[in-house]
Amino acid sequence: MSSAVRIGIVGVGDFGRRHAAVAAALPEVQLVAVADRDRGRALTVAQELGCAAVGGIEELLAERAVDAVVIATPQHRHLADVRAAVEAGVPALVEKPVVSAGEEAQRLRELVAGSGVLVVPAHVSRFLPGVAQLRERLAIEPAVAVRAVRVVPVERLDMHGGEHPALVAMVHDLDLVRAVLPPDAELVDVSSVQSWTEPRRPHPQVVMAQLTFSDGSLASVENRWTLPHARQYIDARMEVTTRRWTAHLQTPSGGLRIATGAGDLLPDTDLEATVAGLPVGALATQLRHFAACVSAGRRSEVVDLEDGLWSVEVAARIAAQQPQR
Ligand SMILES: NC(=O)c1ccc[n+]([C@@H]2O[C@H](COP(=O)([O-])OP(=O)(O)OC[C@H]3O[C@@H](n4cnc5c(N)ncnc54)[C@H](O)[C@@H]3O)[C@@H](O)[C@H]2O)c1
Structure with missing residues (x-):
């Protein structure tokens, strides 16, 4: 072909x-x-x-x-x-x-x-330039701890609120954890705390999960569906710690910030950016x-497919920990 x-x-x-x-x-x-x-x-x-x-x-x-x-x-x-x-x-x-x-x-x-x-x-997050570059460096200096925080506009609950947030948005962060930790780090335990900011919804809006791995590395993954405006599609941050350095990653990158009378705009330079129509x-x-x-x-x-299945299986475990109300 x-x-x-x-x-x-x-x-x-x-x-x-x-x-x-x-x-x-x-x-x-x-x-x-x-x-x-x-x-x-x-x-x-x-x-x-x-x-x-x-x-x-x-x-x-x-x-x-x-x-x-x-x-x-x-x-x-x-x-x-x-x-x-x-x-x-x-x-x-x-x-x-x-x-x-x-x-x-x-x-x-x-x-x-x-x-x-x-x-x-x-x-798609694996194709963000910052993530790709970070993974190259982590192949030399492995991560020992990861913290990922994602905040989603509250108005997107009308579209996605019928599913548990672990399976909707947190799968991105779970996959990023898998992508940045050493390939031989096996998941040992998943625990979470979860709560509602919108009690009439079936699933919680705040989910904080902790993942423990066989090599001693730890991950903390937090999703909140609480962004009060939709000027930003997402607000995702990640901190990756190695024995020599700590990396901070933000999407949108904040590389372009436009201050207006109505507040700052953060145009997307990461996910759907175009240059000259490309x-x-x-x-x-x-x-x-x-x-x-x-x-x-x-x-x-x-x-690969195992990566996709790994994040789904971890997300399903977190979703199953949804507390009784
Ligand atoms: N990677 C990301 O950042 C990201 C962001 C949003 C959504 N998604 C994923 O994309 C997928 C779609 O989400 P969405 O928000 O676009 O949903 P959506 O409901 O807006 O769109 C789904 C579309 O599929 C169509 N459809 C449903 N059943 C069909 C069928 N049997 N055959 C053909 N078309 C059918 C619907 O008519 C609808 O147009 C989901 O898996 C979602 O998790 C990924």
């Missing part, structure tokens, strides 16, 4: 649309079609981006010649959508969490094992990397 990798995006809601826009703009990728069970939505996105619209993954795989798919449907659909892709022999980049609950993890493992089909979890943020780097793996028929050295 030498020309552009032909991609179909499955699910073009809030996040799939962003994948589609990146796919339409990258020269090494050809956006063939978008699939959504809401055909009107698929048609709108297809018209905007100049590709075909279909109703679902089966139609996409049957009617369009695609080299790979990006699955951005709601998490309860992921297993069925990955199954359709694997059975068609088509590589898939699957949004997080790769499956919706711990018991589905084994089914996904079995489905993919031995199929020879590339299935990559979309852990996407250069982590979402683009992730898709470029996936397309390169598909073209070369090789595995991803950045993230």
Whole structure:
């Protein structure tokens, strides 16, 4: 395969649309079609981006010649959508969490094992330049402790409040913990405290988890769905301690801060940034990397299915610790 990798995006809601826009703009990728069970939505996105619209993954795989798919449907659909892709022999980049609950993890493992089909979890944070550079340094000087804090706009609860926050947003931080700790550090224990700032919601808005690893390293992961405004999509910070240095990472990076009379603006320079119309943020780097793996028929050295399943399984344990009210 030498020309552009032909991609179909499955699910073009809030996040799939962003994948589609990146796919339409990258020269090494050809956006063939978008699939959504809401055909009107698929048609709108297809018209905007100049590709075909279909109703679902089966139609996409049957009617369009695609080299790979990006699955951005709601998490309860992921297993069925990955199954359709694997059975068609088509590589898939699957949004997080790769499956919706711990018991589905084994089914996904079995489905993919031995199929020879590339299935990559979309852990986009690993493609942030700061994270990639930090991992290179940690390969020389291992981490001994990690602290990750993520604050999400409270208004996003209307979209995601039906799921436990460990499975929605904390999976990013759990995956980052796995990405920065030594590869042989095995999880020994997970504990958490959780509380509600919005008592009518089914799941807590404040979750603080502690992870203990076999090599003695520790991680503290805190998620709060309490950001009182949506001027920022996310506010994520991470502190990584080694025996020689401590690294601080922030998303958005704060590299660009625009002060206005109404408060500071922090434009996204990390996730969806573009330069001269070309996407250069982590979402683009992730898709470029996936397309390169598909073209070369090789595995991803950045993230693999076990990484995606690890964070889901830890998140499911934290979700199961939700206190009684
Ligand atoms: N990586 C990130 O930072 C990030 C951020 C947001 C969401 N996500 C993930 O992206 C995925 C989608 O989330 P979202 O917020 O875009 O949800 P959403 O509800 O906005 O969009 C989902 C879309 O999938 C469509 N859909 C549902 N069932 C379908 C089916 N069977 N076939 C085809 N289309 C179907 C819906 O009509 C909808 O348009 C989730 O896994 C979520 O966790 C990741």
